[in-house]
Amino acid sequence: MPELPEVEVVRRGLERWVAHRTVADAEVLHPRAVRRHIAGPDDFAHRLQGHRIGTPSRRGKYLWLPLEETGQAVLAHLGMSGQLLVQPHEAPAEKHLRIRVRFADALGTELRFVDQRTFGGLSLHDTSPDGLPDVIAHIARDPLDPLFDDEAFHLALRRRRTTVKRALLDQSLISGVGNIYADEALWRSRLHYERPTATFTRPRTAELLGHVRDVMNAALAVGGTSFDSLYVNVNGESGYFDRSLDAYGREGLPCRRCATPVRRRPWMNRSSYFCPKCQRPPRTTP
Numbered sequence: 218m219p220e221l222p223e224v225e226v227v228r229r230g231l232e233r234w235v236a237h238r239t240v241a242d243a244e245v246l247h248p249r250a251v252r253r254h255i256a257g258p259d260d261f262a263h264r265l266q267g268h269r270i271g272t273p274s275r276r277g278k279y280l281w282l283p284l285e286e287t288g289q290a291v292l293a294h295l296g297m298s299g300q301l302l303v304q305p306h307e308a309p310a311e312k313h314l315r316i317r318v319r320f321a322d323a324l325g326t327e328l329r330f331v332d333q334r335t336f337g338g339l340s341l342h343d344t345s346p347d348g349l350p351d352v353i354a355h356i357a358r359d360p361l362d363p364l365f366d367d368e369a370f371h372l373a374l375r376r377r378r379t380t381v382k383r384a385l386l387d388q389s390l391i392s393g394v395g396n397i398y399a400d401e402a403l404w405r406s407r408l409h410y411e412r413p414t415a416t417f418t419r420p421r422t423a424e425l426l427g428h429v430r431d432v433m434n435a436a437l438a439v440g441g442t443s444f445d446s447l448y449v450n451v452n453g454e455s456g457y458f459d460r461s462l463d464a465y466g467r468e469g470l471p472c473r474r475c476a477t478p479v480r481r482r483p484w485m486n487r488s489s490y491f492c493p494k495c496q497r498p499p500r501t502t503p
């Protein structure tokens with residue numbers, strides 16, 4: 218599943234390759250790749266035709282292409298294996314090509330949505346005055362957003378009777394932090410994932426947010442990290458990069474700080490990786 222840095226890498230690719238191009242036509246090769254569109258895939262394709270794509274935008278893991286002067290945007294759902302590829306017209310169709318968008322210019326490339334498992338797709342939505350697709354209006358800003366409010370996040374942490382990793386994955390508090398980067402930021406912060414947030418001090422919240430931003434920026438610097446070999450970024454290069462990880466996926470390997478073997482524990486149908494020495498579990502209250 219791509220996380221924020223991977224999605225940002227795709228967004229940057231789209232900004233470079235498809236922004237400000239006008240759609241000549243769209244072809245839907247698999248109806249399920251067009252989501253939540255009652256009027257059907259042909260109507261979806263028709264609604265893109267003739268419109269210029271604005272600057273591709275992102276909030277958390279959500280990525281969309283604004284359609285200029287329509288008040289609408291195309292939201293991309295990458296799901297587990299979805300890819301947005303910019304390919305030369307003459308490149309052979311991918312085995313799992315679902316949607317093809319051609320442009321009214323002579324640049325010679327087209328946008329393709331490819332998805333092996335058809336969990337992902339594209340959908341068309343009205344946008345709010347600030348350009349956000351209506352279906353993601355409830356999603357909080359992400360920590361790389363210049364308008365993310367650190368103080369409001371701290372106060373929300375204090376108010377909620379929750380634990381730190383649940384809070385990091387709560388998209389109404391902070392968006393774009395998934396399992397991998399939550400474990401990485403918690404390792405850097407020396408915080409156990411079950412630590413209650415009610416007692417967090419401002420410095421502790423600030424340190425945690427700093428580490429969340431650092432791990433994401435580090436991943437961005439190397440083109441995103443992904444554990445799904447099917448995931449390929451918009452230029453067709455693999456975004457796979459794992460050497461920057463300190464906790465996630467390192468069960469049994471020595472902690473890079475103290476050499477204690479990293480542990481893995483089941484957590485909400487996923488796993489949490491942590492160092493039992495650097496990240497002490499909170500004392501259990503009876």
Ligand SMILES: [Zn+2]
Nearest residue numbers: 472475492495
């Ligand atoms: Zn350690």
